[in-house]
Amino acid sequence: MFTIKWEGDAVVILDQRRLPVRETYSTYRHYSGVVNSIKDMEIRGAPAIGVAAAMGIALASLNFDDAKPEKFRERMNDAIGLFAAARPTAVNLFWAINRMKAVLESASDKNSAREKLKAEALRIYEEDIAANREIGRLGSAYIKDGDTVMTHCNAGALATAGYGTALGVIRAAVEQGKKIQVFACETRPYLQGARLTAWELMKEGIPVTVITDGMSGHFMSRGAIQKVIVGADRIAANGDAANKIGTYGHSVLAREHGIPFYVAAPVSTLDPGVATGNEIPIEERSVDEVAYIGERQIVPEGVFIRNPSFDVTPARNISAIITEKGVIENPCGRGITGFLQGLK
Numbered sequence: 001m002f003t004i005k006w007e008g009d010a011v012v013i014l015d016q017r018r019l020p021v022r023e024t025y026s027t028y029r030h031y032s033g034v035v036n037s038i039k040d041m042e043i044r045g046a047p048a049i050g051v052a053a054a055m056g057i058a059l060a061s062l063n064f065d066d067a068k069p070e071k072f073r074e075r076m077n078d079a080i081g082l083f084a085a086a087r088p089t090a091v092n093l094f095w096a097i098n099r100m101k102a103v104l105e106s107a108s109d110k111n112s113a114r115e116k117l118k119a120e121a122l123r124i125y126e127e128d129i130a131a132n133r134e135i136g137r138l139g140s141a142y143i144k145d146g147d148t149v150m151t152h153c154n155a156g157a158l159a160t161a162g163y164g165t166a167l168g169v170i171r172a173a174v175e176q177g178k179k180i181q182v183f184a185c186e187t188r189p190y191l192q193g194a195r196l197t198a199w200e201l202m203k204e205g206i207p208v209t210v211i212t213d214g215m216s217g218h219f220m221s222r223g224a225i226q227k228v229i230v231g232a233d234r235i236a237a238n239g240d241a242a243n244k245i246g247t248y249g250h251s252v253l254a255r256e257h258g259i260p261f262y263v264a265a266p267v268s269t270l271d272p273g274v275a276t277g278n279e280i281p282i283e284e285r286s287v288d289e290v291a292y293i294g295e296r297q298i299v300p301e302g303v304f305i306r307n308p309s310f311d312v313t314p315a316r317n318i319s320a321i322i323t324e325k326g327v328i329e330n331p332c333g334r335g336i337t338g339f340l341q342g343l344k
């Protein structure tokens with residue numbers, strides 16, 4: 001299984017919309033296919049959509065091969081604009097696009113642009129896997145043998161170039177021989193937990209139990225959950241973290257029950273450009289995701305529906321932010337800016 005891969009002059013993407021029933025892959029030779037793949041959630045998860053955009057931009061440079069030099073840059077910039085408009089919340093998308101833009105600007109001509117863009121996209125892919133392994137190594141120190149760890153959405157191999165962030169921490173703990181049980185919240189309405197987290201953990205033989213989102217408080221109150229670990233789509237300067245809708249509620253419950261709540265994310269998810277979580281743009285997706293489960297309508301016709309796809313967990317509810325460059329413990333009050341300055 002792989003989430004995304006550069007193969008020949010094409011981008012191959014696992015169609016996550018069909019999981020867990022079918023494991024099928026789409027091959028894109030034109031960048032517009034990759035734009036749609038991100039928009040339609042064929043590929044999803046903050047780091048994975050950053051990698052997809054990087055590969056898609058490299059693909060665009062091949063697609064515009066016969067454009068005149070002055071037209072080439074214009075068309076590349078139009079393509080980049082389409083990637084930037086694909087989804088608004090995950091900052092990894094914009095982080096990857098900015099890296100690709102800088103490479104495009106530094107290239108002397110079309111041929112060198114093509115080569116350099118492909119090399120940069122592959123670097124972003126490789127770096128993401130390496131970052132996740134390091135997040136796993138650092139984060140596994142917080143997981144004890146025998147813990148039951150709850151997660152929300154999918155922050156696994158499927159949401160990244162490989163290995164995963166939150167699930168990377170769980171994987172690393174399991175690789176160290178710790179016996180870990182995972183509670184995967186189903187993650188209404190798109191069901192990333194039930195469909196994707198359960199699928200990828202089961203494939204690997206890591207014990208996983210699916211619960212509905214509303215069950216987390218019950219299990220916490222009965223002492224069945226020792227840790228919560230989730231991914232993030234964007235972490236603001238003050239340490240507030242946007243993640244899949246429902247995460248915030250779990251964080252409040254975890255705090256109420258004195259359960260540590262960890263956010264695992266690469267440095268590319270940190271956005272010091274937004275002061276607090278209130279400034280993070282929250283994607284609103286189609287109301288049909290709420291009105292239907294598969295083909296089945298579950299809400300009466302004509303009823304108003306809202307479907308924000310993310311919420312913000314305040315820094316005060318986060319025990320630690322685990323990145324590949326180090327762990328920010330108790331981010332409340334200090335945020336991420338000092339940590340980022342320390343990396344320079």
Ligand code: MRU
Nearest residue numbers: 044045046153155159231232244
């Ligand atoms: O809408 P999605 O499926 O792209 O949302 C994904 C999440 O919220 C993940 O938890 C987040 O991107 C972190 S993935 C390592």
